[in-house]
Amino acid sequence: MSKRQKALIAVLSVFLLFFGFVVTRIGVKPVNTVKAAKIPAGEYDPAVWGQYYPLQYASFKMMADQSPSPTGYGGSVKEQKSIMQPEILTLFKGMPFSKDYSEDRGHLYALEDLRESKRIGPASKGACLTCKTPYIEQAYNEMGWGYANKPLNELMAKAEHPVSCANCHDPETMNLRVINPAFIEAQSRRGIDVTKATREEMRSYVCAQCHSEYYFEPGTSKVVFPWDKGLKPADMYAYYSEMPSGFTQDWQHPDSKAAMLKAQHPDYELFATSTHGKAGVSCADCHMPYVRKDGQKYSSHWVTSPLKNLEASCSSCHTQGTAWLEERVKTIQDQTFQLQHTAGQNIAKAHQAIQAAAAQPGADPAELARARELVRQSQFYWDLLSAENSMGFHNPSQALSTLGQSNELAHQAIEAANQAAGVTRF
Ligand code: HEC
Ligand code: HEC
Ligand code: HEC
Numbered sequence: 444m445s446k447r448q449k450a451l452i453a454v455l456s457v458f459l460l461f462f463g464f465v466v467t468r469i470g471v472k473p474v475n476t477v478k479a480a481k482i483p484a485g486e487y488d489p490a491v492w493g494q495y496y497p498l499q500y501a502s503f504k505m506m507a508d509q510s511p512s513p514t515g516y517g518g519s520v521k522e523q524k525s526i527m528q529p530e531i532l533t534l535f536k537g538m539p540f541s542k543d544y545s546e547d548r549g550h551l552y553a554l555e556d557l558r559e560s561k562r563i564g565p566a567s568k569g570a571c572l573t574c575k576t577p578y579i580e581q582a583y584n585e586m587g588w589g590y591a592n593k594p595l596n597e598l599m600a601k602a603e604h605p606v607s608c609a610n611c612h613d614p615e616t617m618n619l620r621v622i623n624p625a626f627i628e629a630q631s632r633r634g635i636d637v638t639k640a641t642r643e644e645m646r647s648y649v650c651a652q653c654h655s656e657y658y659f660e661p662g663t664s665k666v667v668f669p670w671d672k673g674l675k676p677a678d679m680y681a682y683y684s685e686m687p688s689g690f691t692q693d694w695q696h697p698d699s700k701a702a703m704l705k706a707q708h709p710d711y712e713l714f715a716t717s718t719h720g721k722a723g724v725s726c727a728d729c730h731m732p733y734v735r736k737d738g739q740k741y742s743s744h745w746v747t748s749p750l751k752n753l754e755a756s757c758s759s760c761h762t763q764g765t766a767w768l769e770e771r772v773k774t775i776q777d778q779t780f781q782l783q784h785t786a787g788q789n790i791a792k793a794h795q796a797i798q799a800a801a802a803q804p805g806a807d808p809a810e811l812a813r814a815r816e817l818v819r820q821s822q823f824y825w826d827l828l829s830a831e832n833s834m835g836f837h838n839p840s841q842a843l844s845t846l847g848q849s850n851e852l853a854h855q856a857i858e859a860a861n862q863a864a865g866v867t868r869f
């Protein structure tokens with residue numbers, strides 16, 4: 444071999460080594476390196492899937508973790524929300540959320556927490572299982588929406604596994620999929636065919652099928668997402684105002700006698716309309732970041748607060764450093780909590796003011812009706828943010844704007860109650 448040939452080989456080797464390194468660092472999407480194992484349809488046990496995908500399964504089991512969040516909000520500890528916000532007990536008076544309303548924790552606890560919830564009883568419906576277990580696929584295949592009206596206890600006996608691989612993956616191809624029919628139908632009514640979704644969209648859709656606002660259709664208990672007019676709080680309120688399939692209220696507040704709505708965790712709705720959502724970031728980018736073990740790159744399946752691993756969760760896009768990012772999250776959450784707490788206390792006062800006004804002889808019924816409508820809207824806006832799980836982070840400006848409106852509506856409700864009772868205050 445000539446000197447020139449040797450030099451050429453040396454240069455080429457360095458070149459190959461360098462680019463080989465770059466390609467493994469940024470190029471290969473882990474999903475392409477995975478060979479789909481032959482897992483049969485209807486296999487809901489994550490341990491069986493775990494035999495083929497040990498790294499994903501090991502991180503999946505981390506969801507047993509029960510540590511608090513470093514910011515003091517959320518976290519994975521099962522704790523009553525009314526400890527930080529005692530006004531919750533007044534706001535949900537007369538309905539099960541005043542008895543038991545705890546912080547969420549990891550997916551592994553979804554069935555256990557449902558079983559132990561003081562909110563359920565012999566009259567509870569199968570619909571409650573929709574977002575707790577992959578068994579919902581089988582139930583829907585066998586009964587269609589009929590499962591939703593079956594007694595919860597009867598179905599729960601058949602659901603062995605909480606949220607698992609089959610909720611998000613097709614067992615034969617390992618492609619991402621959604622199985623909650625309520626999500627598929629709601630998207631379809633908006634003109635979105637989820638079978639045509641891009642991979643990026645699926646990285647949020649798999650979460651959106653459960654982390655969204657919904658209600659039970661009267662009579663059938665079918666789960667419906669109120670998205671026909673859009674995903675913003677005002678769009679959803681307008682949807683409910685038209686009383687879809689005769690749905691008028693979740694319960695009547697015993698003090699104010701207002702027809703109330705109970706909002707449920709609109710994580711997807713807030714995220715989808717946020718800076719991150721509009722920039723094409725997905726839920727999985729922050730909650731299931733790429734991590735490495737033994738030289739292998741894979742998606743962390745420890746779905747929890749990103750603050751427990753800020754470096755992996757945010758630093759693929761942000762260069763500001765973890766201390767800056769954590770401070771931003773904490774500031775947004777403190778500001779959201781402060782306004783949420785204030786609005787909540789004013790809504791509690793509004794219920795009381797309406798009750799006091801209604802007890803006055805000769806109270807004006809039109810003004811009372813107006814006060815009840817105002818407190819219904821005010822509490823729905825507050826509840827959307829209170830039930831949302833990120834304490835404002837998923838969409839900081841929407842959070843503050845919605846809570847500001849909620850607070851203003853609570854004052855208007857108190858004003859209308861005073862008018863009804865013939866009291867004028869300036
Ligand atoms: C809540 C939804 C969800 C659940 C539950 C879930 N996954 Fe995933 N999984 C994802 C997402 C999102 C990705 C990223 C896919 C992509 O970007 O194409 C992923 C990727 C994967 C991949 C591709 C390689 C990688 O790491 O990116 C494998 C293999 C995998 N998951 C296995 C499993 C196994 C095994 C289970 C059950 C123990 C499971 N998953 C449970 C959402 C889920
Ligand atoms: C089948 C329904 C379902 C799917 C799919 C699902 N979740 Fe959840 N998620 C739940 C339920 C139910 C809980 C609350 C469990 C409890 O508190 O017992 C929860 C809890 C969580 C928590 C709280 C964890 C903690 O440590 O406090 C996070 C974060 C979360 N989910 C994010 C996601 C993300 C991100 C996705 C998509 C990659 C997703 N979830 C997909 C139903 C689901
Ligand atoms: C830009 C990053 C980012 C994106 C995108 C994102 N989240 Fe989050 N999420 C966070 C942060 C930060 C928190 C606050 C965690 C804390 O307080 O410890 C959070 C909190 C949560 C929680 C509560 C966790 C807990 O500890 O109780 C849930 C549930 C959740 N997100 C679900 C979702 C879902 C579902 C999506 C998509 C629809 C999503 N997130 C999109 C960053 C993100």
Ligand code: HEC
Pocket residue numbers: 718719722724725728729749750753756757758759760761768769771772839
């Ligand atoms: C996939 C990329 C991506 C990831 C991951 C990501 N971000 Fe972002 N983030 C963006 C983009 C894009 C913007 C829009 C502004 C910009 O271009 O810088 C943004 C904006 C922000 C903003 C300012 C806007 C706002 O809504 O307040 C904050 C704060 C922020 N990100 C925090 C975080 C935190 C904390 C995490 C991790 C939990 C995170 N981001 C993860 C891409 C990302």
